[in-house]
Amino acid sequence: MILGLVALGAPLGDSCLSRGMTSMPPISLAHPLSLVSAIFTPWIGAGIVLLIGFFASYLTALSWADLTYVLPATAFGNVIVALFARFWLHESISWQRWAGIVLITVGVGFVTQGPSLTERPVESAEPDEAVEGRVR
Amino acid sequence: MTGVHPGAWAAAAMIAAVVLTSTAGEVLTAAAMKSVGDLDEIRAKSGLKGAIRGVVTCPLFFMGVFFLSLSFFSLLFALNHLSLSLAAPASASLTLITNAIAGKIFLRENVDRRRWISAGLVCVGVYFLAH
Numbered sequence: 276m277i278l279g280l281v282a283l284g285a286p287l288g289d290s291c292l293s294r295g296m297t298s299m300p301p302i303s304l305a306h307p308l309s310l311v312s313a314i315f316t317p318w319i320g321a322g323i324v325l326l327i328g329f330f331a332s333y334l335t336a337l338s339w340a341d342l343t344y345v346l347p348a349t350a351f352g353n354v355i356v357a358l359f360a361r362f363w364l365h366e367s368i369s370w371q372r373w374a375g376i377v378l379i380t381v382g383v384g385f386v387t388q389g390p391s392l393t394e395r396p397v398e399s400a401e402p403d404e405a406v407e408g409r410v411r
Numbered sequence: 412m413t414g415v416h417p418g419a420w421a422a423a424a425m426i427a428a429v430v431l432t433s434t435a436g437e438v439l440t441a442a443a444m445k446s447v448g449d450l451d452e453i454r455a456k457s458g459l460k461g462a463i464r465g466v467v468t469c470p471l472f473f474m475g476v477f478f479l480s481l482s483f484f485s486l487l488f489a490l491n492h493l494s495l496s497l498a499a500p501a502s503a504s505l506t507l508i509t510n511a512i513a514g515k516i517f518l519r520e521n522v523d524r525r526r527w528i529s530a531g532l533v534c535v536g537v538y539f540l541a542h
Contacts, residue, residue, distance in 0.1 A: 334466060335451065337444035342437060343514040343526045346507060347533045353540050371539045378536030386529035393521040 277336045278345070278387075282352040284329025290356070291322030340391040347386045354379050417492050425489040429502040433482035434509040438517050440475030445518070447472075500541030504534040 295318030313319050336345045354376050360366040368376075417425070447453070447465045454462040466472055489498045511530045515522040 334440070334444055337441045338447060338450040341514065341520045342441040342518060343511050343520050343522050343530070345441075346437070346510055347526075347529045350503075350507070350533045350537060353537060357540060375536040375539030375541075378532045378539065380536075382529040382532030382536060385532065386526055389523070389525045390521075393519070 277332050278348045280332040281329060281336055281345070281349045283355060284325050284332060284352075285349070286352040286356040288322045288325035288329055291318050291325060295319035295322060341393055344386060344389075344391045348383050350379055351383045422493055422497070425485070425493060426498060426501050426505070428485045429482055429489055429498070430505045430509055432478050432485050433502070433506045434513050436475050436478030436480075436482055437506075437510055438475075438513045439471055439478060441514070441518060443469045443471035443475055500538045503541070504538045507534045507537070 295313065295316050298318065299313055299316070314323065333345070333349070357368060357372055357376055361368050443466075444450070447469055450462050450465070453465050457464075486498065486502060489502070507530045511522050511526060514520040
């Protein structure tokens with residue numbers, strides 16, 4: 276579920292930011308405060324909330340899984356965006372993109388079949404405490 | 412380099428900057444979260460405040476965020492000089508490979524054949540998807 280939130284949060288958050296920023300008038304570097312007011316628009320606010328959710332889920336996933344397990348799984352978000360574009364926005368998808376979707380899906384399916392965390396030997400100095408920690 | 416049409420070496424340097432800073436950020440963040448411990452367990456024991464305290468009191472986490480910020484600005488700089496269809500897929504794909512190498516070396520993760528194949532498949536898939 277956490278990996279699902281990671282995969283969904285980033286692309287949806289980026290999409291909201293993109294939608295919000297393109298609907299705003301051009302922002303000049305001479306008026307940087309107009310960027311602050313952009314934060315309070317609905318699309319950009321929603322994008323920021325989604326990206327905060329993404330980062331919290333990403334950190335949670337990294338606390339119990341290897342980086343080399345989490346990163347390929349998060350790439351599945353690209354597939355979700357492409358399918359979203361195809362079936363909701365009715366955009367056409369080239370054969371290269373379908374090939375990309377298949378490769379990412381196979382790659383993510385492949386890595387998630389394996390262990391999520393590298394097994395490390397338990398320190399022998401405090402065996403009782405280690406066992407107690409696991410039971411708790 | 413004219414700034415409008417950067418040469419191949421300049422383009423490679425820009426993409427390398429994105430990939431290296433992103434990899435450093437990801438590895439440092441992952442190391443920070445491993446040192447903090449399982450956030451689900453911490454939250455169950457000490458609540459959300461305890462989990463947040465655990466993260467924000469870890470110096471490695473801020474080093475990771477610093478490099479991730481550098482990566483973000485490097486990407487913005489690269490996008491200012493290179494086309495999106497080159498910079499985005501190239502950096503996203505290469506980062507998967509460099510993270511697998513860095514995870515094995517610095518985090519001592521067990522990057523077995525399954526993970527190498529998966530990283531390779533996703534890397535090629537991201538490249539195709541962005542074209």
